Amino acid sequence: MKIELADIGKFDGKVAVATGGSSGIGYAAACLLASKGAKVVIGDLQPFPPPEASISQKLSFVKTDATSWDSQLNLFKETIKQHGRLDIVLVNAGIAEGEQAFEDKVDSETGDPIAPSWTTMKVNLMGGMITTKLALHFLRKTPDGGAIVLSGSRASYDAYNMPVYAATKHGLAGMMRALRTHTPAWNIRINLVAPSVTFTNLLPSETRGHYEKLGLYIQTADDVARAIAFLAQEPNWNGKGISVSQGVYRELEGPLTNLKDEIYGKDDYTPASEEEFKAMNTTKQLLEYLPRKPFPLLHSLNLPTFEMDAFSKSLPKQIFLNNEYVSSSNTKTLTVYNPADGSLIASDVPLAGQKDVDEAVDYATTAFTKGPWRDLGPAARRATLLKFASLLRAHANRLAELTRITLGMPFEAFGKFEVDLTADLFDYYAGWIDKYAGESYPAEDGFYKIVRNEPLGVCAGIIPWNTPLASAALKAAPALSMGNCFILKTSEKTPFAGLALGTLIKEAGFPPGVFQVLSGDGSTGALLASHMKVKKVSFTGSVSTGKKVQQAAAASNLKRVTLELGGKSPAIVFDDANLDNAVAWCANGLAANTGQICFATTRVYVQEGIYKKFIAAYKAAIEEKQQKTGDPANSATQLGPVVDEGQFNRVLGFIHRGQSEKQGTLLTGGKRIGAQGFFIEPTVFTSVHDDAEILKQEIFGPVSIVNTFKTEEEILAKANDSVFGLMAGVFTQDVTRAMRFSSKLDAGVVGINCASITSLSTPFGGTKESGMGREMGHFALRAYTEPKTVLINMAS
Structure with a gap:
C-alpha cells in the first residue's frame, strides 16, 4: 500500500x-x-x-x-x-x-x-x-x-x-x-x-x-x-x-x-x-x-526533527580499550539528555564496571612495562602528541557539537575556546618531552649525582561534566608527554566528546593501551581511585567527591592524587579601577559556560566610591547577557542552559532561598527562561549578608553577589573568608597596592585587572578546599613523574 x-x-x-x-x-x-x-x-x-x-x-x-x-x-x-x-x-x-x-x-x-x-x-x-x-x-x-x-x-x-x-x-x-x-x-x-x-x-x-x-x-x-x-x-x-x-x-x-x-x-x-x-x-x-x-521518500512537509537525528549516526557508545572500541561488560547503562530542551539523547551509554576497569588497567600496565611508549624517542613521542593536537583542531566542530548537545555550551562563546585550549595543551606538553629529563650535580663529594624524572606508570584522570575536553587534556597531555599510560574516565553527564577521542587516539599513532577512555559514573571513578595498579589519579569535581577519591587512594596503594575542586572566586574593585575593564571582566567571568566553571567571578566587592557607577554598568552588562541567553546552536548565543534538571533545580533553589530568606536584594534575573530546557537568567544579588549561603557556597551557575567595602584591610578579610581559595581578581591602577594585596590573598591564582583566566605556562590550582596539587605549566609534570637519584662513585 x-x-x-x-x-x-x-x-x-x-x-x-x-x-x-x-x-x-x-x-x-x-x-x-x-x-x-x-x-x-x-x-x-x-x-x-x-x-x-x-x-x-x-x-x-x-x-x-x-x-x-x-x-x-x-x-x-x-x-x-x-x-x-x-x-x-x-x-x-x-x-x-x-x-x-x-x-x-x-x-x-x-x-x-x-x-x-x-x-x-x-x-x-x-x-x-x-x-x-x-x-x-x-x-x-x-x-x-x-x-x-x-x-x-x-x-x-x-x-x-x-x-x-x-x-x-x-x-x-x-x-x-x-x-x-x-x-x-x-x-x-x-x-x-x-x-x-x-x-x-x-x-x-x-x-x-x-x-x-x-x-x-x-x-x-x-x-x-x-x-x-x-x-x-x-x-x-x-x-x-x-x-x-x-x-x-x-x-x-x-x-x-x-x-x-x-x-x-x-x-x-x-x-x-x-x-x-x-x-x-x-x-x-x-x-x-x-x-x-x-x-524514494514522499515527504512534502518539513516536520521538525529530534535534535540528535542528524548526529546519532556516529554517537560514540562504546568504551575505548587497547586502541579499539568495545562494548562494556556491565549491563548497566547511562542516560543522557539535551539540556536545551530536556529531550533524550541516549539511554545506552556504557557504564564501565569492574571488569572494564581491570582490563583497561591491565592493558595500560602491559603497554607501560612492555610497550614502546616510555622508551620511545622524544621526537617520535612529540610527533604523536602534535598529530593528536592537529586532529583535535581538524575535528573541532564535531567535538564541540558533542559537548553542546549534552552540556549546552555555545560554540562561539565558549565551545571553540575549549577545543582550542585542548589542542594547545597537547602542543604545549609535546614541547616539554625533551626538556624535563632531570638534573645533574657535580662530584665535589666524590659522587657524581644524576636526578632522573621518571614516569609513574598507569595514571587515571576523572573529569567533570563542565569542560569535558579541556579537563581531559589538562590531565592526559602532561601524563602522556612524560611516558605514562593514561586512562580517562568521562563524566556521566557529558560523555560523548571524551569517547569520541578514541578514533583520534588511534589515528594519531598512540600504541595500544597507552591512552584509553572509559565512560561511567562515580562508581567507575571509585574503581580507578582504589585500584592497586593505578599509580596516580587526578580528579576535578566537587569537594565531597574529591575527599572520597583521596581516601580511596590512601586506602589502596597510597597513589598520588591531584585534586582540583570548588571555588567561590572574589573580584575586588578599588575606587581607582578602570571601570569599563572591571565590569567587562566581572560580567564575562560570570557568563562563561553559564557560570559552570570553578573559577567563575561569583563574589564581587566594590569600594564605596565607585559602587554606584559600577553597579549601574554591571547590571546593564548582565541584562545584555540575559538577552543573549538561549539556543546554544545559535552563533549569537553567549549563555546556554545549565547542564541538566538536577543542576537547574539546584541553582534555582539557591536563587529562591536567597529571595525568600532575604539573604540579599535581587538586582536582576532570578527566573527561568522559557517553558522547556534548563535556561536560567543570569542573576545578581546585592547587599548580601556575610553568612548567606549564596555568598558562602559554590552555586555553579550564573549567580553572583555584589557587596561594598570601605578599606583594604576590611576587604582582605572578606575575600579570604571562604573555605575555597582557587582564584581572585584585583582591579586597581595602583601597582604597589595590587602587588601588596595579591600577596595577601589566600588563592592559588590572582589576576590583576583581570579575573577568571588561566595561562598554559603557569600552574593552576587552589588552596584550602579548592584542592591540592597543580595543573598547567611545567609544574604539572611533577605530578606525573618520580625523581630518581643516581649516585656514581667517581673514586671507583
Whole structure:
C-alpha cells in the first residue's frame, strides 16, 4: 500500500493524546497531527523539543509516567480540562532495550537467583495497557467516535537477544486482538502500527551500523508518523495494522492471528538467532529481497526533527580499550539528555564496571612495562602528541557539537575556546618531552649525582561534566608527554566528546593501551581511585567527591592524587579601577559556560566610591547577557542552559532561598527562561549578608553577589573568608597596592585587572578546599613523574 501526505485529511477540531511523544516516532506523529489541525497533548517524562512556529500553539506538554495509573489518569483529565474533549490516543510510550531478564544471574553469597527489574515489561506492556484502559473510558464520550493507535515494533518480535521486549510487543498485539470485537460497540477503533528499524535517537548504533553496511534505507520517524495519522482518521479500520519497513507500507491482514508471518515479514531484517544474524550479514539472498537505499521518500512537509537525528549516526557508545572500541561488560547503562530542551539523547551509554576497569588497567600496565611508549624517542613521542593536537583542531566542530548537545555550551562563546585550549595543551606538553629529563650535580663529594624524572606508570584522570575536553587534556597531555599510560574516565553527564577521542587516539599513532577512555559514573571513578595498579589519579569535581577519591587512594596503594575542586572566586574593585575593564571582566567571568566553571567571578566587592557607577554598568552588562541567553546552536548565543534538571533545580533553589530568606536584594534575573530546557537568567544579588549561603557556597551557575567595602584591610578579610581559595581578581591602577594585596590573598591564582583566566605556562590550582596539587605549566609534570637519584662513585 501507499500512504502519502495527501492521503491524510484534516484533523481540525480534534484533540489527541500522545504518550512517549517527546522524541522519535511519538514526536513526529504529534507534529504531523498538529500540522493537520489537531490539538495534541504530549505525555512524557521529558518536555518535547521546540516545534515549528506554525504548530507550536497546538502542542502542549504534561509530565507523566506511563507506568503509573494516577499519573496517566492525570494526563487524560488535564487534556479534557484544556480542550473539553478527546478524539485520538496514540499509545507510544516505551523503551527498546535488550533487557536480559532471563539470564541466570545469582547472588554470589546465597546462590539464589536475582530478580530482574522488569523495567521493559513495566513500561511497554503495563504502561500500554494502563493507557489503553484509560483511553477506552474517555473516548466513549466522544460523539463521532474515537481512535486508539498502538505503536509497536515489528523488528524485534523474534529477536534472539530481546525476549522481554518481544513479549511486551506480543502482549500489546494480543490485547488489540481481544479488544477489537468490543470497541465498535463503544464507537472506538483500535489499530496497530508495526514499524521496523526506524532512525530515531533510540536506535542502537549496532543496528544502524549493520543496515548501513548492507546499503539499506533506514526509515525515518516521519515515515511511521504517516501510518499513525492514517489509522487515526480511517473510519473503516478496526483491529488491523500497518507494517512499516524500510519505508514500505503493508497492510497486515485480518486480526493478526499469525504474528510470525504478519508482523515478521520477509521484507524485515530481524534474525531469530545469533547464527541467523551472522548469516544474514553475509548472504546475497538478503540483499535480493530488501529494498536498497535511497528509497524514494514522499515527504512534502518539513516536520521538525529530534535534535540528535542528524548526529546519532556516529554517537560514540562504546568504551575505548587497547586502541579499539568495545562494548562494556556491565549491563548497566547511562542516560543522557539535551539540556536545551530536556529531550533524550541516549539511554545506552556504557557504564564501565569492574571488569572494564581491570582490563583497561591491565592493558595500560602491559603497554607501560612492555610497550614502546616510555622508551620511545622524544621526537617520535612529540610527533604523536602534535598529530593528536592537529586532529583535535581538524575535528573541532564535531567535538564541540558533542559537548553542546549534552552540556549546552555555545560554540562561539565558549565551545571553540575549549577545543582550542585542548589542542594547545597537547602542543604545549609535546614541547616539554625533551626538556624535563632531570638534573645533574657535580662530584665535589666524590659522587657524581644524576636526578632522573621518571614516569609513574598507569595514571587515571576523572573529569567533570563542565569542560569535558579541556579537563581531559589538562590531565592526559602532561601524563602522556612524560611516558605514562593514561586512562580517562568521562563524566556521566557529558560523555560523548571524551569517547569520541578514541578514533583520534588511534589515528594519531598512540600504541595500544597507552591512552584509553572509559565512560561511567562515580562508581567507575571509585574503581580507578582504589585500584592497586593505578599509580596516580587526578580528579576535578566537587569537594565531597574529591575527599572520597583521596581516601580511596590512601586506602589502596597510597597513589598520588591531584585534586582540583570548588571555588567561590572574589573580584575586588578599588575606587581607582578602570571601570569599563572591571565590569567587562566581572560580567564575562560570570557568563562563561553559564557560570559552570570553578573559577567563575561569583563574589564581587566594590569600594564605596565607585559602587554606584559600577553597579549601574554591571547590571546593564548582565541584562545584555540575559538577552543573549538561549539556543546554544545559535552563533549569537553567549549563555546556554545549565547542564541538566538536577543542576537547574539546584541553582534555582539557591536563587529562591536567597529571595525568600532575604539573604540579599535581587538586582536582576532570578527566573527561568522559557517553558522547556534548563535556561536560567543570569542573576545578581546585592547587599548580601556575610553568612548567606549564596555568598558562602559554590552555586555553579550564573549567580553572583555584589557587596561594598570601605578599606583594604576590611576587604582582605572578606575575600579570604571562604573555605575555597582557587582564584581572585584585583582591579586597581595602583601597582604597589595590587602587588601588596595579591600577596595577601589566600588563592592559588590572582589576576590583576583581570579575573577568571588561566595561562598554559603557569600552574593552576587552589588552596584550602579548592584542592591540592597543580595543573598547567611545567609544574604539572611533577605530578606525573618520580625523581630518581643516581649516585656514581667517581673514586671507583
